[in-house]
Amino acid sequence: NAGVMQNPRHLVRRRGQEARLRCSPMKGHSHVYWYRQLPEEGLKFMVYLQKENIIDESGMPKERFSAEFPKEGPSILRIQQVVRGDSAAYFCASSPSSPLARLAEVDTQYFGPGTRLTVL
Amino acid sequence: ILNVEQSPQSLHVQEGDSTNFTCSFPSSNFYALHWYRWETAKSPEALFVMTLNGDEKKKGRISATLNTKEGYSYLYIKGSQPEDSATYLCASKPDTGNQFYFGTGTSLTVIP
Numbered sequence: 001n002a003g004v005m006q007n008p009r010h011l012v013r014r015r016g017q018e019a020r021l022r023c024s025p026m027k028g029h030s031h032v033y034w035y036r037q038l039p040e041e042g043l044k045f046m047v048y049l050q051k052e053n054i055i056d057e058s059g060m061p062k063e064r065f066s067a068e069f070p071k072e073g074p075s076i077l078r079i080q081q082v083v084r085g086d087s088a089a090y091f092c093a094s095s096p097s098s099p100l101a102r103l104a105e106v107d108t109q110y111f112g113p114g115t116r117l118t119v120l
Numbered sequence: 121i122l123n124v125e126q127s128p129q130s131l132h133v134q135e136g137d138s139t140n141f142t143c144s145f146p147s148s149n150f151y152a153l154h155w156y157r158w159e160t161a162k163s164p165e166a167l168f169v170m171t172l173n174g175d176e177k178k179k180g181r182i183s184a185t186l187n188t189k190e191g192y193s194y195l196y197i198k199g200s201q202p203e204d205s206a207t208y209l210c211a212s213k214p215d216t217g218n219q220f221y222f223g224t225g226t227s228l229t230v231i232p
Contacts (some may be wrong), residue, residue: 042222114163
């Protein structure tokens with residue numbers, strides 16, 4: 001039973017290019033979260049998606065960043081026209097149910113290994 | 121924004137010592153607290169989910185307690201081993217919204 005997969009593990013982009021990060025949730029999980037970890041900081045929530053729906057994108061910058069989770073295929077976090085400040089580790093996590101499910105245990109998030117983005 | 125704090129930031133202990141660290145979170149609108157263990161170059165791994173005041177969970181030599189009234193949780197490791205070396209993260213989930221709020225973690229190094 002494969003865990004959460006992310007690719008690529010390392011991504012180098014020049015300023016102004018686009019970065020596309022992929023996340024395949026665990027089998028049977030239909031909820032995906034994206035987090036960003038800046039150097040010396042904790043994990044910061046960016047966006048929460050279900051299949052074909054963005055549920056909460058309150059943590060995502062309004063410009064240049066977008067996320068999707070199509071019916072088929074992985075969830076994608078896209079960063080357009082990257083800048084040096086976008087350099088960070090981006091983690092996705094999946095869970096089998098929504099965050100306010102009455103059984104808190106099913107909220108448990110299973111994390112992928114992360115994508116380390118470096119913007120030159 | 122919900123402020124979750126962990127202390128200490130880092131900790132070095134000798135093999136065999138017992139240790140503990142703290143996660144502080146806002147007690148209002150509390151729903152659940154999650155503890156994760158994060159080894160270098162790996163993914164954060166779920167340890168415990170706790171919801172009730174006074175909850176105590178245990179997994180092997182690791183245990184955790186929860187005080188929702190005062191807004192803190194302790195993680196205890198009994199008889200630390202080198203393989204316990206990792207960063208331990210806590211995340212608080214309020215009863216509204218979808219966000220989990222993570223602390224910055226406690227980095228534990230167990231010296232053989």
